[in-house]
Amino acid sequence: MNGTATKLEKDRRAYWAMVLPSFLIYLFVFGFPIVLAIVLSLSNYSGGKMFGGTPWRITGFQQYLRLFTDPYFWNALKNNIYIVLISVFGQLPLGFVFAYLIYRKTVRFEAFWQGVLYVPAMISTIVVGILWSIIFSPYGPIADTANHYYADTYSAKISGIVQATGGLSNPDALTDQIIKASPKTIHTVFSDPAVDLKDFLLSYDPSDTATLEKDIVNLLAPRWNADFLSKNNIAMIPICFVTLWMWVGTYLLIFLANMQKIDRSIIEAAQIDGASETQIMGRVVLPSLSKVIANSAILCISGSLSGFALILAMTGGGPARVTQVLSIYMYDKAFMGAPDYPLANAIAIMIVLFSLLLVALMFALERRFGGKE
Amino acid sequence: MKKKICSVLVFLVILSMGAYAQKTTITVFDYIDATAPGYAENEAIWQKFIDENPDITLVKEELSNEPFHQKLAAYVAAGTLPDVIYMYPSGRSTALHEQKLVKDLAPLLGKDFLSNFIPSVTDPSGQKGKYLAELPQSITYTTVMFTNTKLLSDLGLKVPSTYAELKAMAPKLKAKGIRPVLMANKDDWVMQSCLFSTIVGRMLGDEWIDNALAGKVKFTDKDFVKALEFVQTMYKDGVIGRDTIQISYGEAPALFAEGKAAFFIDGDWRQNAFLTDASSGKALIDPKLQQTDFGFYNFPAIPGEKNPGVASAVLGCGYGISASIPAGSDKEKAAVRLLKYLYSADVQRQYLELGRYITSRKDVKSDKLEPFTMKMVQYHDSVPKTCYVLDGALDTSIYTPLNLGLQQIGLGTKTPEEVAQSIQAAVDAWRAAHK
Numbered sequence: 001m002n003g004t005a006t007k008l009e010k011d012r013r014a015y016w017a018m019v020l021p022s023f024l025i026y027l028f029v030f031g032f033p034i035v036l037a038i039v040l041s042l043s044n045y046s047g048g049k050m051f052g053g054t055p056w057r058i059t060g061f062q063q064y065l066r067l068f069t070d071p072y073f074w075n076a077l078k079n080n081i082y083i084v085l086i087s088v089f090g091q092l093p094l095g096f097v098f099a100y101l102i103y104r105k106t107v108r109f110e111a112f113w114q115g116v117l118y119v120p121a122m123i124s125t126i127v128v129g130i131l132w133s134i135i136f137s138p139y140g141p142i143a144d145t146a147n148h149y150y151a152d153t154y155s156a157k158i159s160g161i162v163q164a165t166g167g168l169s170n171p172d173a174l175t176d177q178i179i180k181a182s183p184k185t186i187h188t189v190f191s192d193p194a195v196d197l198k199d200f201l202l203s204y205d206p207s208d209t210a211t212l213e214k215d216i217v218n219l220l221a222p223r224w225n226a227d228f229l230s231k232n233n234i235a236m237i238p239i240c241f242v243t244l245w246m247w248v249g250t251y252l253l254i255f256l257a258n259m260q261k262i263d264r265s266i267i268e269a270a271q272i273d274g275a276s277e278t279q280i281m282g283r284v285v286l287p288s289l290s291k292v293i294a295n296s297a298i299l300c301i302s303g304s305l306s307g308f309a310l311i312l313a314m315t316g317g318g319p320a321r322v323t324q325v326l327s328i329y330m331y332d333k334a335f336m337g338a339p340d341y342p343l344a345n346a347i348a349i350m351i352v353l354f355s356l357l358l359v360a361l362m363f364a365l366e367r368r369f370g371g372k373e
Numbered sequence: 374m375k376k377k378i379c380s381v382l383v384f385l386v387i388l389s390m391g392a393y394a395q396k397t398t399i400t401v402f403d404y405i406d407a408t409a410p411g412y413a414e415n416e417a418i419w420q421k422f423i424d425e426n427p428d429i430t431l432v433k434e435e436l437s438n439e440p441f442h443q444k445l446a447a448y449v450a451a452g453t454l455p456d457v458i459y460m461y462p463s464g465r466s467t468a469l470h471e472q473k474l475v476k477d478l479a480p481l482l483g484k485d486f487l488s489n490f491i492p493s494v495t496d497p498s499g500q501k502g503k504y505l506a507e508l509p510q511s512i513t514y515t516t517v518m519f520t521n522t523k524l525l526s527d528l529g530l531k532v533p534s535t536y537a538e539l540k541a542m543a544p545k546l547k548a549k550g551i552r553p554v555l556m557a558n559k560d561d562w563v564m565q566s567c568l569f570s571t572i573v574g575r576m577l578g579d580e581w582i583d584n585a586l587a588g589k590v591k592f593t594d595k596d597f598v599k600a601l602e603f604v605q606t607m608y609k610d611g612v613i614g615r616d617t618i619q620i621s622y623g624e625a626p627a628l629f630a631e632g633k634a635a636f637f638i639d640g641d642w643r644q645n646a647f648l649t650d651a652s653s654g655k656a657l658i659d660p661k662l663q664q665t666d667f668g669f670y671n672f673p674a675i676p677g678e679k680n681p682g683v684a685s686a687v688l689g690c691g692y693g694i695s696a697s698i699p700a701g702s703d704k705e706k707a708a709v710r711l712l713k714y715l716y717s718a719d720v721q722r723q724y725l726e727l728g729r730y731i732t733s734r735k736d737v738k739s740d741k742l743e744p745f746t747m748k749m750v751q752y753h754d755s756v757p758k759t760c761y762v763l764d765g766a767l768d769t770s771i772y773t774p775l776n777l778g779l780q781q782i783g784l785g786t787k788t789p790e791e792v793a794q795s796i797q798a799a800v801d802a803w804r805a806a807h808k
Contacts, residue, residue, distance in 0.1 A: 219547045339446050
């Protein structure tokens with residue numbers, strides 16, 4: 001008995017001797033920053049030396065109260081929720097479907113598609129952000145194409161009007177017709193279009209209708225400012241699109257690798273029983289991958305909540321914070337303008353809590369609806 | 374023989390160790406855009422100091438714009454400030470001043486040395502901490518209307534002297550595919566620093582800002598709301614396009630140089646972007662064209678202005694020395710030697726020639742200036758009176774909602790009244806915290 005007790009004691013010592021160094025390193029590397037972040041979020045620390053500098057003290061939950069009454073916090077949280085939603089309900093289903101198509105060889109050149117879809121994830125996030133911000137900019141190819149189309153269409157109208165009215169030989173009719181053919185923005189150019197536009201038209205040489213037409217198009221043609229990265233209600237759409245474009249390939253690889261582990265004989269048995277491709281996907285492959293999907297969802301959620309570089313490169317969280325997410329909001333409070341370390345730490349803690357909440361929800365859903373591998 | 378060689382080697386090792394031990398290392402955090410013209414020349418200036426001071430090792434880190442400020446904030450947070458820091462007299466360097474993280478340069482540089490500079494830059498009252506935390510290299514005028522005079526004359530237009538004239542020329546310019554006024558409003562400080570400060574200076578004056586901070590008037594008062602409304606009017610009139618909110622600070626000079634805008638509003642430092650880069654020999658605007666086709670003007674008269682011709686200006690940036698360096702140490706002496714070199718007449722002349730700024734040193738003259746630099750000197754002389762740059766006069770917690778609000782006015786998502794309320798709320802909170 002004594003011998004057994006001694007052996008157990010020895011085992012315990014050996015166990016602690018092996019575990020303790022790693023445990024201490026873990027505590028130092030992970031535990032300490034988390035505890036420090038919690039402490040700072042409850043303090044009035046204003047920077048500088050923590051000990052021996054400006055005195056600071058624990059002030060309670062003031063920072064959290066400030067957060068909950070700050071509309072920019074809720075705006076950042078809302079934007080984060082959009083990204084979580086597009087990640088969980090966009091990246092995962094698309095990644096799964098593409099993986100399935102490649103796995104079942106429904107498409108040809110599987111390796112090519114696999115590569116094409118994964119390439120965005122291999123490019124530096126900052127490069128991707130800058131690339132797409134150029135594409136979406138007011139001088140980008142999308143805005144350019146749209147504005148060329150608008151200008152051409154408007155130009156055709158103006159040419160028709162100039163011909164029909166006889167140009168500057170009949171300035172009243174010309175003015176009237178141009179006003180009718182122009183967008184409402186004409187009122188931002190001329191406070192009284194009927195008078196001011198007529199005066200403007202009369203400043204041109206009547207014989208030079210080509211210049212007149214060209215200038216009228218420059219001045220009054222409908223123009224799209226490509227403001228989708230600056231409008232409050234739509235600015236997150238391009239960012240969600242780029243997020244989707246960038247990460248689908250990663251989940252494709254994860255799902256494909258796990259699909260390749262499924263016993264082929266199960267699928268063959270389902271085929272012999274007359275199962276369609278949709279049924280094989282929904283009733284054989286999907287349940288087999290439920291744990292992988294749950295784990296991927298956790299990756300998605302944590303990635304979406306801590307995602308920083310892409311939005312920083314695309315918009316910097318602006319303009320006027322319309323595309324700000326929690327991580328940029330935190331960075332903003334810590335390093336931009338007036339550093340507010342307690343508030344920044346409170347935001348960090350909120351990000352962690354929100355992630356834990358979503359991950360718990362994901363586990364609950366997996367337990368309730370997930371299949372057994 | 375072997376013994377002799379060994380002895381010599383040992384002697385050399387000891388000698389080199391001794392030499393190494395005498396070297397003083399100073400870390401420098403500098404603000405410079407490596408893509409801007411004159412970068413190679415700037416590096417040569419620093420290299421000369423390194424060559425002339427073999428007993429000092431310089432470890433230099435360079436950043437510009439937001440990354441610079443953010444890294445500096447990280448250094449402050451971590452308590453690992455470099456020994457010599459490029460900094461502002463207030464604004465984004467407020468923490469350095471208020472926490473006294475940098476030394477008072479007055480006793481370190483000495484009266485004799487400081488007497489070479491114009492008195493206003495050595496006056497400590499102009500700096501946030503009310504001591505000479507940095508030696509301003511210049512007086513910075515933050516509102517300059519860079520004007521393409523050739524483009525205007527081709528269209529039969531003149532440089533506007535009133536806002537009404539500026540507004541009236543907008544259709545003529547737009548008809549030729551030219552935007553009237555270009556600003557890089559994607560960075561939220563630009564509108565506040567480079568235009569709104571002047572608008573407030575013209576319509577209200579510095580005294581009004583002092584009174585607002587003292588609680589005698591409020592930012593929600595009609596007068597201030599009117600100043601915000603003027604910004605809204607410029608957007609509504611199409612004088613400034615709403616798409617400028619998507620134009621980044623880096624891309625604006627090229628657009629202006631390409632003739633995409635008749636006017637470009639920015640600070641005086643921006644002339645540097647158009648000058649000849651000596652290493653490549655290229656300029657965004659050719660010096661000949663700088664002379665003939667462009668001019669620098671004050672913003673035209675604003676309806677309802679009380680202080681005509683006023684333009685915003687602030688003490689310029691400069692270098693400070695970390696307070697963590699022990700007094701009287703070799704490191705402190707090395708840092709002072711570096712500063713005296715950087716502020717020497719020779720180096721300041723080179724910076725003037727590079728178009729970095731109009732130096733605050735009184736004894737610097739040069740006949741090698743590009744037209745834009747000479748025109749900027751003339752512009753400085755033409756401004757009758759200066760006013761606050763708001764991010765230099767207001768606390769960060771107050772100008773942050775102002776910067777944000779000016780963008781929101783541009784986007785049309787907030788009214789001037791709403792922006793004024795958010796600023797006043799920040800003032801109330803700031804006053805409560807500083808009671």
